[in-house]
Amino acid sequence: MHVSVLSERRDSIAAMMDFLHVLSRVIRKIWLLGINLIFPQRCAGCGIVFLSLCRKCKRELDGLFLCGEVMVDEFRAFFASSHGNILKKVLHRFKYISDTCLAEALSGLLVKRLRSIRPDSGGGEIIIVPIPLHARRERDRGFNQSELLARLVAKEVGGVVMNVLVRERATEPQARLSRSERLVNVRGAFRVRKDFAGSLAGVPETVFVLDDVITTGSTFVECARVLKAAGVKRVYGIMLAHGL
Numbered sequence: 020m021h022v023s024v025l026s027e028r029r030d031s032i033a034a035m036m037d038f039l040h041v042l043s044r045v046i047r048k049i050w051l052l053g054i055n056l057i058f059p060q061r062c063a064g065c066g067i068v069f070l071s072l073c074r075k076c077k078r079e080l081d082g083l084f085l086c087g088e089v090m091v092d093e094f095r096a097f098f099a100s101s102h103g104n105i106l107k108k109v110l111h112r113f114k115y116i117s118d119t120c121l122a123e124a125l126s127g128l129l130v131k132r133l134r135s136i137r138p139d140s141g142g143g144e145i146i147i148v149p150i151p152l153h154a155r156r157e158r159d160r161g162f163n164q165s166e167l168l169a170r171l172v173a174k175e176v177g178g179v180v181m182n183v184l185v186r187e188r189a190t191e192p193q194a195r196l197s198r199s200e201r202l203v204n205v206r207g208a209f210r211v212r213k214d215f216a217g218s219l220a221g222v223p224e225t226v227f228v229l230d231d232v233i234t235t236g237s238t239f240v241e242c243a244r245v246l247k248a249a250g251v252k253r254v255y256g257i258m259l260a261h262g263l
Contacts, residue, residue, distance in 0.1 A: 063112040063121060064105045071120040072109065079105050084128055086135050087261055091236030094243045096256030097136055098233060099128035106260055110231060114164050122164075125231075125259060126171035133176055133227070133257055145178035146226040147257070150242055151209075153189040168259075169229045181226070183215045184242055201237040209242050211249040222250035233258040 062069045064076030072080070083103040089096050100106055113121040137145065149165035157163050169180045190204050215222065228242050233256060243254040 063109045063118065071112070071118050072124055076105055076109075077124055079103075080109060080124060081127065084131055086132065089233070089236070089261055091233075091240050091256075094236075094240055094254055094256065096233050096236060096239055096258055096261075097132055098256075098258040098261040099132040100259065101261045110259070114160075114231065117161055119162065119167060122167050122171055126168050126175070128259055129168060129172045129229070129257060130175045133172060133178075136255075136257075137176075144223075145173070145176055146223045147173050147178050147180050148183055148226050148228050148242070148246070149180065150228060150230045150238060151182065151184050151186045153186045155189060165230050168231065172229065172257075178227075183212050184245065185210050185212055201235050205238050205241045209245050211245055215249055224251070225253040225255070226251050227255050227257045229257050231259050233261050 060070055061067060062073040062076055063071055064079065065073060067073060080103070083100040083106055085100060087098045087101055089098070109121055109125065112118045113125060133145070147169045149163060149169040151157075151165075152160070152163045166180070166182065172178065173180045186208055187210055188208055190208050226246060228239055228246070230239060233239055236256075239256045239258075243256070246254050
């Protein structure tokens with residue numbers, strides 16, 4: 020009986036925490052709506068009163084596209100850009116101000132880069148694996164930017180998004196750490212879901228791990244190693260930018 024009461028209390032506390040997280044997101048959205056009514060939305064690039072991104076800045080963003088790639092250990096990562104102050108501004112607004120309206124413009128760069136690697140799927144599906152956030156950080160942010168981008172990209176290229184990676188523990192933001200600290204920070208932080216093979220009727224031969232930015236590549240490499248250990252033959256990275 021005592022164990023049952025404790026279990027019920029834990030369930031109640033968990034339900035209350037989930038409710039508070041949802042409530043905080045609703046309050047935040049209402050607050051942002053009020054702010055936008057008082058202070059109209061401005062372009063993430065140039066700051067003029069507009070929507071999230073004006074046409075001029077959208078053209079500038081598209082003009083940053085390049086077919087870049089980098090080897091990190093044994094794994095190859097393809098990226099769509101490596102420079103541009105406007106890209107930094109747009110990414111910051113997208114991730115930290117939760118302006119998801121910018122996702123379409125950003126995903127367009129990823130679509131072009133992926134098509135430059137694989138013009139078609141060769142009869143097979145393109146498997147895109149977004150790098151997961153820890154559950155607590157995703158609740159705080161309200162979305163996983165990599166997953167949102169992955170779904171938009173998959174829709175354009177006829178791919179499939181598979182959330183087969185789990186972030187088992189919260190890690191420090193990589194941007195605050197040195198290269199050696201980043202490697203330690205993500206070591207053992209990811210695992211593959213137990214139903215990985217079953218969800219795909221077998222482990223795929225090739226997957227593309229998608230993230231917004233690759234710098235040292237430590238997070239990507241850790242995810243790639245986990246996927247390789249699970250039986251994937253080829254793991255590539257597909258990122259918006261390198262070294263921002």
